[in-house]
Amino acid sequence: MSGGSLNRITTIARNTFLEALRQKFINVLVILAVALILSANFFRQFDFGSSELKFITDFGMGSILFFGSILSIVATAQLFFSEIENRTALTILAKPVYRWEFIAGKYLGIFALLTVFTMLMIGLLAGMLSWREGALMERYPDDFAEGRLVSYGGLFAYGVLELLRFGIIAAITMFIASFSNTNLYTVIVSFFVFVICQLQYVARDGWNDIGNPLLRGMVWVMALLFPNFQMFNVAELMIFPGEQTLAAASAWGIFGYGIVYIIAFNALAVLAFRGREI
């Protein structure tokens, strides 16, 4: 990649990121996510079974996943189609900008937005957990004889894995946007693909038990076509490393898995966008 190419990608990424920050919908989404994390302490009243810290973590990570997924899909679709609908894509691509540079720049801008969102949420959750853990340590010092229960390093490491999950969702949306004609179609299809990826493990674990060979083959193919998003559900293992912990090699494996799928879907987006009439 030449220096000029890098400059062009950086410029597109920066503009995409700044445009994202100006969008009201995205701001509202972030505010809602922040509000939900901060209200975790209130929702604790409805907790029946989990310990307080685990409940706050569950609730906080749930908020991050929920709003992060929406943000990944909607922001990617909106920011991509805004260029097409406003005809600015024509202006950009009329200049010496390759289509792959346009896709890469757009994606990096969105990934920067997702990074800010994820780290902001993780930071808030860490603050919330630290505050509650401190209060519990004062009240029940015996339960914390061996030190803090929450691994804050693990929390931020998990934040990186969660960011990669959002990165894959954004890359999938970018791929769908690269050949679809409308924003709405892209958003709906991306949500369906997201659900499939969330449930992919059912097919992956269950195809072997299916009797019908044709159906079995289909399920097997389907399981291989989509990434397994449940691989990223390791919050409890990383944040509460008590009896069970995630091996460092596995954490790195999940990291690599995320990176490979991000590159793959972006490459497919470039492939589809190359033949697209704008």
Add this chain to the structure above:
Amino acid sequence: MPLIKAKDNWWWRRARVFGLSALSLFVLGLALSPVERPIWDEVKATQPELNLREVEGALGQGLVIGLIGGFRAIIADFLFIKTNTYWENKDRPNTEAMLNLVTAVDPRPMFFWLNGARMMAYDMPAWEAQEMGGYANLPPAVEKNLKARYAELGMNFIDKAGSFHPNDYRVPLEKAQISINRLEDPAQAAKYYKEVVAMPDSPYYADRIYAEMLKRSGHQQEAYDYLRALYPTLPRDNAMAATNVVLERIRELEDELDLPPIQRLPTQDTEVRPAFTAPSENNGFNLGGSQSKEKTNVGPSYGLPTQDFPQESDSEHDHHDHEHDEHSH
């Protein structure tokens, strides 16, 4: 003509992109499989809540669970509140369906499993009995059948908790309690108590009730051997271990088994009576007198009344008002 050609090209281009994309993703999935498989196995093994096969039969649940993702805890809590409204209305089908849904959404808290099993085993038969005019108007065989049916339902329910909490003693403990309180089957209760006492962190009272269940099912010698082996291992400074109660039961069993002095546990420092008393002085196992204080010391009640736990007194259980069998939550 050119328009048709252009359309053909468009379809061809699109099909080519789709085909190539699908093929690339398939090859990528295949290539990543050897790396993904061991990691996924590790993640899955440490997250039993992901094993949702048992609820796949319920329409749409898998999809819901997949969608809600990280909001499992709070959604399960709200669903449990909804379950309680059905429970208050004594709505059997909906209570059962909701309990299955709650535990499918979040199988981690034992609270859901324990309360669900108790609702099924203790409350539901009472509701059905009420619909039929109350336990008092039911023939004993019908009552027994009713209790057995719902006991099995509760046992099957708590059994599912075992796959998510394999090392939690409360799973076999609940089955043991249902066995004795609902089925009045001490042999089956003893079988489950045996599992309880073998588990880490099992409470001291489980050891005593295990021996009691052995005794009630006619295995006095086995009960005696168990208590003899247990007694020296109990901490003297822990009130929950109730060493005096264990010693008392050992003595009672020695009398009941009519053991010669040489085979009996030597007199302990805490004892005021000799190790051997004539069998005529103590006929059988006294479950009333000194055992009653044991009831205040039967361990954690999980916020439930102690009558939900196996009573060590036959008399109390036998005279329990069946119409008020329901436990509170």
